[in-house]
Structure formats: C-alpha cells, structure tokens
Amino acid sequence: MLGRYTHRVLRKCLIRPWTEWRVRWETVEQLSALAELGAGVNVIGPIRIGSPSTTRFGDDVSINPGFTVMGNGPLAIGSHVHFGEETRIITANHRFEDADCLPYDHERVLKSVTIGDCVWFGDRVTVVPGVTIGQGAIVAAGSVVTRDVTELAIVGGAPAEVLRYRDSAEYAKLKGAGRFLNWPRDYDMVNRRKMHIDRRAANHA
Secondary structure, three states: OHHHHHHHHHHHHHHHHHHHHHHHHHHHHHHHOOOEEOOOOEEOOOOEEOOHHHEEEOOOOEEOOOOEEEOOOOEEEOOOOEEOOOOEEEOEEEOOOOOOOOOOOOOEEEOOEEEOOOOEEOOOOEEOOOOEEOOOOEEOOOOEEOOOEOOOEEEEOOOOEEEEEOOHHHHHHHHHOOOOOOOOOOOEEEOOEEEOOOOHHHHOO
C-alpha cells in the first residue's frame, strides 16, 4: 500500500510536472526556430517539426497534440489555421524514379506544402508532398490529401475528394470583418499557458 501511494505522489509531484515542462520546452524551442512565426500562436504539444528553418507560420496558428512535419521541404501555413490532433504533413519523399537501387535510393525529393488562411483540419489528417490547400478549406478527419484543394472546398476521404463548398459570401463577410475564433490575441499559448515566444529565426532572416 505504501509503495503504491508513494508512486502516486511521485507521479503527481515530480514526474508529471517534469514531463509537462519538457514538452513545453521542446515545443517552444521548435517554434522559436521557425523561419517565420506570426503573432498569437496556440500550441498544445507534443509536436514535431522536422525542419523549422524551412517552415513558416502566419498569425493565430492553432495546433493540437501530435502535429508532425516530416521532411526538409518548405512548409508555409497561413493565418488563422486550426489543426486537429495527430495531423501529419510530409514535405519529402524517397527517390524511386531514375534511382540507382530498389525499392528507392538514398536521395530525398523535397516538395513544398502550402496551406492558405483560415483552413480547418480535423483529427488524423495526412498531407503528402507538393500539395497546396486553398484558403477557407475544411479537411475532414481521417483524410489523406494527395492533390491540391481549391479555396473554400470541404474535402474528405482517402484520397480526399471534394464533398461540397463553403458559402463564399459568408466567408468573405466574416474574413473582411476580422471575425476569427479567439482572436485578437496579443500573447502566445503553449500547453494552455500564456507566454511570449522569441522569434529568433524570423528576426535574423
């Protein structure tokens, strides 16, 4: 009984706070190393950004746990973009064409991914290299985006297909009036804690 109680105390007083601090520190380190980081980022870690130096965030980017960027290709994310849990974005692939061995060789093919303003991702979305997602699009949970998504499209499936479109007049009205969820915000949020992230990479660009 004493051993179980001691373990609970240690987990609550030492292990959990240390784990939360480590996740927060790793998240801040990645965000501060981005090529560009807009105002008011809101991130709940853990996250993994494979190449911060080739990644750009606009204002008010909101990220949930499990966000992963794989590859060294350029990634540009617009403003007021919201990501569900376990989003995976891939910006590089193995070379299999004109390769010197099978099933692929040692070269990596880098392809940029671009995400426009006000895009909303559901949980567990995967985006493959070379894709552009237009502003105002909605990507349903579980989707695999293998080709470009036009503005205001609502897509879903694997591979993702257009299901319908958002109302363009309503979208233009809300965007023109600056009506964005939980915005404006003059601070950053990391794991639900207010803070200010140093924009090191952006300042030195």
